[in-house]
Amino acid sequence: MSATATVDTLAGFACEVGAARSGTNFLGELLSAHPMLAYWRRPKYIWRHGNAWQPDDCLTAERATPRIRRFIRRRFAEYLQVSGRPRLLVCTQANVLALDFVNAVFPEGKILHIIRDGREVAASQKREWELHSTIGGGERIPLFQLLAMRVKEVPPTDLPAYFGEFAGTMWNWLSGNRYRYSMGPKIKDWRRLTGEMDRLAFCALTWRECVSAARRVGQTMPADRYHEVRFEELMSRPEETVARLLEFLDLPPAQSIDEFVAKKLKRETSGKWLSRLDQEELDTVMPYVGELCQELGYV
Numbered sequence: 001m002s003a004t005a006t007v008d009t010l011a012g013f014a015c016e017v018g019a020a021r022s023g024t025n026f027l028g029e030l031l032s033a034h035p036m037l038a039y040w041r042r043p044k045y046i047w048r049h050g051n052a053w054q055p056d057d058c059l060t061a062e063r064a065t066p067r068i069r070r071f072i073r074r075r076f077a078e079y080l081q082v083s084g085r086p087r088l089l090v091c092t093q094a095n096v097l098a099l100d101f102v103n104a105v106f107p108e109g110k111i112l113h114i115i116r117d118g119r120e121v122a123a124s125q126k127r128e129w130e131l132h133s134t135i136g137g138g139e140r141i142p143l144f145q146l147l148a149m150r151v152k153e154v155p156p157t158d159l160p161a162y163f164g165e166f167a168g169t170m171w172n173w174l175s176g177n178r179y180r181y182s183m184g185p186k187i188k189d190w191r192r193l194t195g196e197m198d199r200l201a202f203c204a205l206t207w208r209e210c211v212s213a214a215r216r217v218g219q220t221m222p223a224d225r226y227h228e229v230r231f232e233e234l235m236s237r238p239e240e241t242v243a244r245l246l247e248f249l250d251l252p253p254a255q256s257i258d259e260f261v262a263k264k265l266k267r268e269t270s271g272k273w274l275s276r277l278d279q280e281e282l283d284t285v286m287p288y289v290g291e292l293c294q295e296l297g298y299v
Contacts, residue, residue: 010077011104012087014249016094018114019210020184020203021124024233028091029121030242034251038083040090045154045162046075047092047102054159056186057094064104071155076280087251094185096210099217110249111221114213116231118207118289119282123273125203126281127232166233185210189259200281204288209294224248236263 016031018024025041029167032039045052046080050068051059059233089112099111152160187193187209193274227248234241238261246253277285293299 010073010080010088010106011108013076013108013252014087014089014110015095015101015102015182016089016108016111016112016114017099017214018093018098018208019092019116019121021091021121021128022116022207023114023234024091024093026073026171027112027229027234030039030257030260030265031089031245031249033256034246034254035256036087036251036254037249038080038088040076040088042090042092043075043090043153045158046072047095047098048153049158050141054157056188056216057097059098061104063079064101069105081121083149086272087249089102089249096214097185099214103217103221106220108223111218111226112213112245113218113226113228114234115211115228115232115296117274117296118204118211119277119285119298120231120273122200122281122285122289123276126200127273127276128299129199151165151232186282198284201284201288204285206232209287209291235265 008015016024016028018027031037036098037244046259048059049052049071051063054063054064076088076090096113102109125177150162184203184206187206189204193205197205215228227245229241229245242257242261243253246257290299
């Protein structure tokens with residue numbers, strides 16, 4: 001099959017996005033259990049090819065040049081072809097700030113946006129810092145294995161753009177900096193803001209910017225191309241929530257999905273993180289998340 005013909009098979013393409021700590025990885029793992037769906041977790045460097053020197057993740061439609069569109073579509077088409085499955089879901093958190101760009105590359109594609117209460121996101125990020133305050137802490141992939149995986153994913157011509165990022169990750173890890181983990185997609189002026197703001201406040205600001213940016217674009221798209229799912233509903237009412245997700249993705253019910261829900265979904269997860277924020281921390285977070293949380297019905 002020619003590369004051009006392969007690219008034309010991407011009618012079943014969907015992109016999952018969401019702010020950090022919103023459940024993107026869990027949702028992707030759940031959906032990847034479907035026998036018709038190929039899943040690629042975090043192909044960030046494929047999306048950023050040709051824009052690797054961009055200082056933030058706020059890519060616009062204008063940056064999706066014909067050459068870049070062809071490259072991204074070809075790489076995903078090759079992945080889908082190797083998988084032997086008819087549909088492809090890719091999960092890239094950073095694209096929550098770049099839906100105009102995604103839409104320009106895949107005008108026929110679907111966008112799945114997972115949203116979680118901004119207060120819970122902040123509390124979960126706080127817990128992340130606590131769990132990963134030592135090398136190899138928590139459940140993450142070991143640093144050197146993770147870096148090797150990331151380097152392999154980067155198109156060779158883009159490697160110089162990421163040298164500073166990889167070196168900074170290594171230094172922060174070895175120095176024991178508990179804030180070394182990214183707090184999600186890079187919003188505009190993130191470097192300056194991280195130097196000026198409390199870490200928890202910056203996390204809350206990032207959540208607001210991510211969710212707002214995706215909703216601005218998503219709400220202009222047809223209902224059969226943009227779908228929001230609440231993390232809380234996925235946890236508390238998985239059967240009906242998953243059924244809507246599969247319908248949106250044009251996928252039939254699958255026993256493997258039902259088994260995943262039965263074995264791995266913890267219904268008590270929703271809401272537990274709020275107890276991890278004390279009043280002072282809530283006072284820090286609320287000026288950034290309060291209005292949007294109210295709009296979303298969380299408060």
